[in-house]
Amino acid sequence: MKFNFDEPPGDDVVADTSAECQRQLLPLVREIVQAAVAAGWSEEDVLLGFVELAWDLYENRRDDLQ
Numbered sequence: 001m002k003f004n005f006d007e008p009p010g011d012d013v014v015a016d017t018s019a020e021c022q023r024q025l026l027p028l029v030r031e032i033v034q035a036a037v038a039a040g041w042s043e044e045d046v047l048l049g050f051v052e053l054a055w056d057l058y059e060n061r062r063d064d065l066q
Helices: 012-038 043-065
Strands: none
Touching: 012 043
16 A cells, blocks of 8 residues: 655644545555454454554654654
8 A cells, every 4th residue: 555645734734634644544444453353353442452553653752852
């Protein structure tokens, strides 16, 4: 899968960034979740794992800026 982030978001940075990330990442996340569920994993646990991963990445980035 190829990601295409051509240029930074416009004036409404938060909405544009969220929409673009959703557009590009949602199909990949859905595919991972479907594969995990097919293997017997809990859908809720897998989705919570994504949340925890994203939060950890965010927190680590904040630590790097300090």
